[in-house]
Amino acid sequence: MAGEGKKLKKGFGGDMRMVPVDDSLSSPFSLPETPWVPDAQCPKCVQCQGKFDFLTRRHHCRRCGKCFCDTCSSTKVRLPRMLFVDPVRHCAGCTNISQKENDFFEKHVKNLMTGASFHVSQSGEANNNDAIYSCKMTSDHRNLQFENQTSRLDEILVTNIESLQILVEDTDSYGNPVASGVAMKYVDSCGEKMIIKMIVTNGQTKRQGQVWLASMQKAFKLIHDARTTIR
Template identity: 40%
Template sequence: MATNPNQGGKKLVRSKSGLRMVAANSAFRSPFELEEPPWVPDSECSQCMSCKAKFDFVKRKHHCRRCGKCYCDKCCQHKVALPRLCFLDPVRLCYDCAVITQKENEFYDKQLKVLLHGAAFQLSCPDDMENLSEPCLCKLSADHRFLLFENAGHAKHSPVELEQVVAIQILTAGEDSQGNIVANGLSIKHKERESGEIRHLQLIISATTDNRRQSLAFVGAVQKGVKFMYEAKESRGL
């Protein structure tokens, strides 16, 4: 295991599956990250777990890096980028895992960028009957762990830890002239880590915002991100 101190709290690890760049302290890892699966032991597989071809000196075993199951070359030939398991290079995947991973990579290519870039919202705290009239930039922290709320570099609300989000809901404001439901924000319920108290925060897309499309994209990306976070928690048995 090598550690590169210049990687901003990350370390390079080499497992049998390949090189991965992971958080130096696992408590600070991305909430979207999945656990590396254990490999089905060679001794337990005499045939491909998909096409049932028998393994021998010619037909070799390959493990899918995502599910850890054992396949022949033909059934495990896809080399796909797998950022959710922090691999630096594309890795060998079985057919099913390749399909899932390619779909997920859209999140990394598009929605994660939207989250890191941020979008304008007005905040409302229904519990405190508090409306913060100043618009703020809501964005995901660089380590993916927090939603931050800033205005001109100043925090307008304490960060919300993504892993403590217990429920989200799209806020709507009636229908447009074509009868389509108009989304105008996102309701987030999250748990305070210390007190365990459930807090409620609303991100409202201001009617006067000049970039409504970006705010809507952000709302969709938060939904997807929260789904990824729940899946990742499940993969860690939480």
């Protein structure tokens, strides 16, 4: 059953997709369904070069839209970025990409939605170590929320984040840098460029904050790469 604001829609191959009723409300992690290469333009399998005929049927990879024989596209993998409800046919190359992205959805999106605590300061404000906020991503993946027991900051639209810099002030026992916070440049609801600085709190919540930062870095890269690919 479709959720509120969503509807079921058939993809090019008849596979069902759960898409937003309003495209402007789609998750920033989603990608449009890839158009299929017309049958007339693919007389043979892209991978094994076998010719298509009555016995060797052509199939389309749901991620790249190219033509493959059944053997070269027999793997079915979940493809949440294109909003498919069930696992769909993939070629070998796209299988690896989708499997890595599925790890992001299963692990990192969950971390971002769970949230973490940070010392927060914004453009034009003096650093205030007492300004501790819980930061988490909304269920539609579109915004970051900041709130504590007494106040709430304006939400940040994830797609309005222009740059993200991980702050490092320490190293682990192996000499590897350890994230202590993040500085994000973004455009607010009034069109003004802003910078928000988030420093991990110490104590029991420190590890959770560092995990959240790692997930946020991966989320920003995923969105940035998608913008570059679409352009």
